[in-house]
Amino acid sequence: MSELNLYVDTQYASPYAMSAFVALTEKRLTFSMIAIDLGIDENHTEAYAETSITGRVPTLVDGDFSLSESSAIAEYLEEKYPTNAIYPKQLQKRARARQIQAWLRSDLMPIRQERSTEVIFYQAKTQPLSEQAQLAAQKLFRTANQLITIPSEYLFEDWCIADVDLALMLNRLILAGDDVPERLVAYAKYQWQRPSVQLWLNQKRPLL
Amino acid sequence: MSELNLYVDTQYASPYAMSAFVALTEKRLTFSMIAIDLGIDENHTEAYAETSITGRVPTLVDGDFSLSESSAIAEYLEEKYPTNAIYPKQLQKRARARQIQAWLRSDLMPIRQERSTEVIFYQAKTQPLSEQAQLAAQKLFRTANQLITIPSEYLFEDWCIADVDLALMLNRLILAGDDVPERLVAYAKYQWQRPSVQLWLNQKRPLL
Numbered sequence: 001m002s003e004l005n006l007y008v009d010t011q012y013a014s015p016y017a018m019s020a021f022v023a024l025t026e027k028r029l030t031f032s033m034i035a036i037d038l039g040i041d042e043n044h045t046e047a048y049a050e051t052s053i054t055g056r057v058p059t060l061v062d063g064d065f066s067l068s069e070s071s072a073i074a075e076y077l078e079e080k081y082p083t084n085a086i087y088p089k090q091l092q093k094r095a096r097a098r099q100i101q102a103w104l105r106s107d108l109m110p111i112r113q114e115r116s117t118e119v120i121f122y123q124a125k126t127q128p129l130s131e132q133a134q135l136a137a138q139k140l141f142r143t144a145n146q147l148i149t150i151p152s153e154y155l156f157e158d159w160c161i162a163d164v165d166l167a168l169m170l171n172r173l174i175l176a177g178d179d180v181p182e183r184l185v186a187y188a189k190y191q192w193q194r195p196s197v198q199l200w201l202n203q204k205r206p207l208l
Numbered sequence: 209m210s211e212l213n214l215y216v217d218t219q220y221a222s223p224y225a226m227s228a229f230v231a232l233t234e235k236r237l238t239f240s241m242i243a244i245d246l247g248i249d250e251n252h253t254e255a256y257a258e259t260s261i262t263g264r265v266p267t268l269v270d271g272d273f274s275l276s277e278s279s280a281i282a283e284y285l286e287e288k289y290p291t292n293a294i295y296p297k298q299l300q301k302r303a304r305a306r307q308i309q310a311w312l313r314s315d316l317m318p319i320r321q322e323r324s325t326e327v328i329f330y331q332a333k334t335q336p337l338s339e340q341a342q343l344a345a346q347k348l349f350r351t352a353n354q355l356i357t358i359p360s361e362y363l364f365e366d367w368c369i370a371d372v373d374l375a376l377m378l379n380r381l382i383l384a385g386d387d388v389p390e391r392l393v394a395y396a397k398y399q400w401q402r403p404s405v406q407l408w409l410n411q412k413r414p415l416l
């Protein structure tokens with residue numbers, strides 16, 4: 001097996017770096033992390049542009065192949081290392097997991113702006129949600145309630161990588177002290193106890 | 209085979225509806241389109257919330273299963289109907305196609321804001337690019353130049369769905385009259401001639 005390296009941000013605060021980290025950890029793969037400092041534009045160096053193509057974190061380097069975008073990384077790991085599945089096996093459920101991942105990466109912008117992941121990883125203080133962000137929160141709650149359909153601790157029968165992404169979005173609000181329906185709080189808390197998630201939460205972070 | 213329906217926007221101006229339409233067309237699948245008017249919030253009805261979960265277009269309905277997010281729809285179609293591939297077969301190229309799709313859906317926001325797809329589908333007039341959008345355009349050009357590595361009309365040996373998405377992003381600028389490197393103009397023009405793309409371009413659109 002070739003050497004695996006994951007480029008992450010120095011603060012371990014990127015939700016997408018977290019998602020890729022959890023995917024690798026759930027796969028029981030041995031990998032190293034290389035932290036780059038977005039604050040001083042280390043992602044804009046020529047070397048990192050070559051590796052990442054888009055200058056973003058996370059980027060996975062697997063031997064002579066490098067790949068960015070956490071959802072693409074998760075799919076790649078699932079295909080190359082199928083043991084310890086991170087996506088549902090069933091076609092429709094796998095499709096739904098992908099829908100959830102894509103949606104969380106492209107919608108709910110007001111929540112992402114007003115509840116940065118520094119709330120989650122640095123207990124940052126926040127202002128009350130704007131009206132726009134409150135509307136986005138209502139959409140998140142309605143959607144999450146519709147998605148978590150079975151009386152289960154997960155979206156589907158078994159854990160999958162979309163559970164981490166959905167829990168992270170909910171925790172932007174929960175950990176800021178915003179009102180979140182109890183059922184969704186329980187769901188997010190349960191995801192947060194997962195060892196692969198705890199391993200990310202417990203990374204030694206520099207002061208902001 | 210169950211009945212396939214694709215929910216799109218009334219203006220046929222959503223780049224993601226276009227991507228799903230092209231995916232279905234490339235698969236040579238028979239499907240109907242149902243246009244919903246985002247201008248009068250038809251995507252916020254309870255019925256559409258139930259179908260789409262997230263209230264977005266496109267949503268594919270395949271028998272009793274419905275799915276939104278164009279990248280999830282493309283993956284679902286590829287898995288359920290493997291004939292006429294829309295993703296590369298080779299692991300690393302498929303991964304790169306997914307990276308490109310995910311990147312185009314989550315980055316380059318200033319271009320998406322200042323060069324809405326009305327530029328493409330309605331020849332809308334535009335203002336000069338802001339400084340932020342110019343920086344995003346430079347990033348797009350650098351990235352596209354790095355991605356189109358082989359002297360080919362496509363990203364990879366064969367056409368794939370990511371070619372449509374990348375060409376659409378380039379065409380936001382090209383069709384607005386912005387300066388775009390000649391090589392990338394040639395690439396985008398070539399993608400635009402594809403019959404599945406032409407079929408979308410030639411949809412009868414209501415006046416704005």
Ligand SMILES: [Ca+2]
Pocket residue numbers: 051052053054059066067068307
């Ligand atoms: Ca890469």
Ligand SMILES: [Ca+2]
Pocket residue numbers: 152153154156157158
């Ligand atoms: Ca369970």
Ligand SMILES: [Ca+2]
Pocket residue numbers: 099259260261262267274275276
């Ligand atoms: Ca759906």
Ligand SMILES: [Ca+2]
Pocket residue numbers: 360361362364365366
């Ligand atoms: Ca070729």
